Amino acid sequence: xxxxxxxxxxxxxxxxxxxxxxxxxxxxxxxxxxxxxxxxxxxxxxxxxxxxxxxxxxxxxxxxxxxxxxxxxxxxxxxxxxxxxxxxxxxxxxxxxxxxxxxxxxxxxxxxxxxxxxxxxxxxxx
Amino acid sequence: xxxxxxxxxxxxxxxxxxxxxxxxxxxxxxxxxxxxxxxxxxxxxxxxxxxxxxxxxxxxxxxxxxxxxxxxxxxxxxxxxxxxxxxxxxxxxxxxxxxxxxxxxxxxxxxxxxxxxxxxxxxxxxxxxxxxxxxxxxxxxxxxxxxxxxxxxxxxxxxxxxxxxxxxxxxxxxxxxxxxxxxxxxxxxxxxxxxxxxxxxxxxxxxxxxxxxxxxxxx
Amino acid sequence: xxxxxxxxxxxxxxxxxxxxxxxxxxxxxxxxxxxxxxxxxxxxxxxxxxxxxxxxxxxxxxxxxxxxxxxxxxxxxxxxxxxxxxxxxxxxxxxxxxxxxxxxxxxxxxxxxxxxxxxxxxxxxxxxxxxxxxxxxxxxxxxxxxxxxxxxxxxxxxxxxxxxxxxxxxxxxxxxxxxxxxxxxxxxxxxxxxxxxxxxxxxxxxxxxxxxxxxxxxxxxxxxxxxxxxxxxxxxxxxxxxxxxxxxxxxxxxxxxxxxxxxxxxxxxxxxxxxxxxxxxxxxxxxxxxxxxxxxxxxxxxxxxxxxxxxxxxxxxxxxxxxxxxxxxxxxxxxxxxxxxxxxxxxxxxxxxxxxxxxxxxxxxxxxxxxxxxxxxxxxxxxxxxxxxxxxxxxxxxxxxxxxxxxxxxxxxxxxxxxxxxxxxxxxxxxxxxxxxxxxxxxxxxxxxx
Numbered sequence: 001x002x003x004x005x006x007x008x009x010x011x012x013x014x015x016x017x018x019x020x021x022x023x024x025x026x027x028x029x030x031x032x033x034x035x036x037x038x039x040x041x042x043x044x045x046x047x048x049x050x051x052x053x054x055x056x057x058x059x060x061x062x063x064x065x066x067x068x069x070x071x072x073x074x075x076x077x078x079x080x081x082x083x084x085x086x087x088x089x090x091x092x093x094x095x096x097x098x099x100x101x102x103x104x105x106x107x108x109x110x111x112x113x114x115x116x117x118x119x120x121x122x123x124x125x126x
Numbered sequence: 127x128x129x130x131x132x133x134x135x136x137x138x139x140x141x142x143x144x145x146x147x148x149x150x151x152x153x154x155x156x157x158x159x160x161x162x163x164x165x166x167x168x169x170x171x172x173x174x175x176x177x178x179x180x181x182x183x184x185x186x187x188x189x190x191x192x193x194x195x196x197x198x199x200x201x202x203x204x205x206x207x208x209x210x211x212x213x214x215x216x217x218x219x220x221x222x223x224x225x226x227x228x229x230x231x232x233x234x235x236x237x238x239x240x241x242x243x244x245x246x247x248x249x250x251x252x253x254x255x256x257x258x259x260x261x262x263x264x265x266x267x268x269x270x271x272x273x274x275x276x277x278x279x280x281x282x283x284x285x286x287x288x289x290x291x292x293x294x295x296x297x298x299x300x301x302x303x304x305x306x307x308x309x310x311x312x313x314x315x316x317x318x319x320x321x322x323x324x325x326x327x328x329x330x331x332x333x334x335x336x337x338x339x340x341x342x343x344x345x
Numbered sequence: 346x347x348x349x350x351x352x353x354x355x356x357x358x359x360x361x362x363x364x365x366x367x368x369x370x371x372x373x374x375x376x377x378x379x380x381x382x383x384x385x386x387x388x389x390x391x392x393x394x395x396x397x398x399x400x401x402x403x404x405x406x407x408x409x410x411x412x413x414x415x416x417x418x419x420x421x422x423x424x425x426x427x428x429x430x431x432x433x434x435x436x437x438x439x440x441x442x443x444x445x446x447x448x449x450x451x452x453x454x455x456x457x458x459x460x461x462x463x464x465x466x467x468x469x470x471x472x473x474x475x476x477x478x479x480x481x482x483x484x485x486x487x488x489x490x491x492x493x494x495x496x497x498x499x500x501x502x503x504x505x506x507x508x509x510x511x512x513x514x515x516x517x518x519x520x521x522x523x524x525x526x527x528x529x530x531x532x533x534x535x536x537x538x539x540x541x542x543x544x545x546x547x548x549x550x551x552x553x554x555x556x557x558x559x560x561x562x563x564x565x566x567x568x569x570x571x572x573x574x575x576x577x578x579x580x581x582x583x584x585x586x587x588x589x590x591x592x593x594x595x596x597x598x599x600x601x602x603x604x605x606x607x608x609x610x611x612x613x614x615x616x617x618x619x620x621x622x623x624x625x626x627x628x629x630x631x632x633x634x635x636x637x638x639x640x641x642x643x644x645x646x647x648x649x650x651x652x653x654x655x656x657x658x659x660x661x662x663x664x665x666x667x668x669x670x671x672x673x674x675x676x677x678x679x680x681x682x683x684x685x686x687x688x689x690x691x692x693x694x695x696x697x698x699x700x701x702x703x704x705x706x707x708x709x710x711x712x713x714x715x716x717x718x719x720x721x722x723x724x725x726x727x728x729x730x731x732x733x734x735x736x737x738x739x740x741x742x743x744x745x746x747x748x749x750x751x752x753x754x755x756x757x758x759x760x761x762x763x764x765x766x767x768x769x770x771x772x773x774x775x776x777x778x779x780x781x782x783x784x785x786x787x788x789x790x791x792x793x794x795x
């Protein structure tokens with residue numbers, strides 16, 4: 001019995017490790033929802049390279065921005081960080097919550113560019 | 127679709143809310159002004175105590191004689207109205223839109239709960255429809271407008287349900303949902319959905335008459 | 346309940362064949378243009394936000410239906426429901442912008458005058474508190490202005506206008522009747538007086554005109570009670586003694602105002618502290634609630650005490666010595682105007698229990714009691730509508746029958762209209778119950794001089 005439990009636990013960790021290790025920009029298919037405790041919608045669909053190609057985005061910091069004292073630092077970029085490193089689950093001062101940051105970053109840009117998904121279900125596809 | 131959605135969720139939403147809020151204020155102020163002009167005696171009899179007595183009894187399930195006499199309808203009516211208000215106001219997706227547009231947010235319902243509430247509202251609308259068609263005393267006083275306002279109320283929930291589950295063509299139902307919601311909001315002050323605005327006043331007046339003059343119960 | 350002697354077909358025919366000059370002649374003089382003018386004049390100038398809001402707020406739910414004895418007595422046929430009747434009258438006028446054909450006015454007048462008692466039970470059933478009785482009253486007002494009102498009740502309104510009483514009682518007939526009753530009563534109560542025109546008395550006692558006209562013994566009884574209780578009272582010798590008001594029910598508000606003013610002014614002239622009125626419901630509504638408002642008084646300018654309230658006071662203070670309580674089990678009918686309209690339900694019960702050994706409650710009771718189907722001017726529309734009136738209150742017969750199965754032998758009805766209406770119902774449905782006023786019972790059981 002005990003042995004069985006060990007095998008299951010081992011397999012679980014192995015699987016988790018494999019999933020995490022293979023995740024990279026090229027293969028990215030959705031925004032990682034793991035930080036959310038109780039997500040209400042399916043993870044937002046997002047194919048990183050395909051998106052950037054379609055949108056014609058060259059600079060990382062178009063999305064991976066850095067703000068300091070509420071000001072956008074034009075030449076800084078943050079692709080080496082996770083969004084959640086700055087944005088908490090709740091808003092703090094000027095810093096929008098993670099959800100709002102995602103929505104603002106994606107939908108906000110789509111609205112400005114008059115292109116790309118802007119309705120809930122277009123990203124949170126079931 | 128992009129532009130259509132932008133339009134219905136942008137300028138049209140403004141129009142709908144302006145019609146709803148402006149229209150509601152207009153209807154209430156116009157009514158009070160007319161009372162003041164032609165029937166000012168009504169104000170003479172208004173009593174806060176008896177207004178509240180009447181309103182509180184009627185917004186509490188089974189607290190009035192007639193609610194107790196119609197248990198099924200009472201349950202349906204209360205569940206319907208609670209879901210009708212709570213579901214859209216506390217829906218996560220709606221609060222998210224308020225948050226993004228105005229930076230205001232409040233407590234939200236889990237989506238699964240809101241989903242059930244939506245189904246309840248649709249089921250209640252069906253109940254009211256069936257009641258309207260089958261009950262003689264209701265059918266006799268039913269006009270086409272009664273079906274229209276029932277449809278106006280059911281539509282946002284029906285389309286919202288389809289959009290949430292992304293059945294059929296999602297963007298179409300999403301846009302229809304926004305439109306249906308706007309039609310409902312704009313219709314409230316200008317149709318008999320205005321019972322939402324006027325019922326506190328009619329209730330308060332009847333409560334006051336029964337309390338101050340008739341010294342008996344209006345519930 | 347035995348089947349009535351007449352067959353149903355005969356009855357149906359009789360019901361449909363109503364001949365009423367007040368309506369027939371009135372309608373013959375109407376044109377659609379005239380109707381349009383009058384309806385719009387009333388709806389635009391005499392009504393305001395109240396009527397509009399009621400019409401716009403009604404969600405057509407039908408929840409008022411079962412409040413109505415007409416609806417309940419006609420196998421729940423929706424044309425008799427409160428909202429059904431509003432639909433056939435006020436809604437129709439609004440929908441057609443007042444352009445009704447003369448024959449359509451016939452239906453309006455029938456509904457407003459003979460198919461609604463304005464008992465206001467439906468007001469307690471409407472979730473929005475829509476005053477359905479007010480809407481029907483407005484329909485009556487419109488009919489009045491069109492000159493289409495059932496003849497019998499119109500006659501009483503004419504009487505009010507000419508003689509300031511409901512029954513064409515002439516100037517000298519009134520004091521004559523009082524003196525006659527005084528004389529009669531002095532055989533039993535040697536010191537009894539019916540004090541006329543006594544300025545500064547505590548109480549002015551007022552009655553409805555049918556009392557001197559054909560129920561003079563009620564004045565006798567009242568005098569006997571006053572005498573026994575040692576009340577300092579008076580009655581006016583001239584106009585203003587009648588507290589009744591059929592004009593209120595025909596929508597003739599102008600005459601209603603005149604007769605109420607005369608009533609109040611008489612009390613003021615006699616410098617009495619308050620007006621005590623006999624066991625009448627509609628008069629109470631007129632003096633306590635409706636007439637005073639028309640005259641601009643938010644509340645009656647002088648305290649109005651209904652007989653129930655007055656007996657309550659006397660019994661509570663032990664001012665009426667009781668020989669022996671009333672033996673037969675009684676049931677208590679709650680008249681709309683003094684119970685739903687005046688809150689005297691508990692006082693009425695106090696009086697009943699103080700007078701009677703056994704009080705059997707009928708169900709529903711208190712402010713939820715079923716109407717007698719006579720009030721609101723319906724019985725005053727006269728014989729042409731009697732059959733409809735009794736048939737429209739089967740539910741009352743059932744309610745009384747149920748009280749009878751629990752032992753009630755006597756119905757106490759502290760209202761004239763209810764009294765007469767219940768008598769017709771009891772006869773039509775063979776209920777074998779007696780109907781009495783509180784006054785009848787008090788007079789019967791109180792101690793009298795040897």
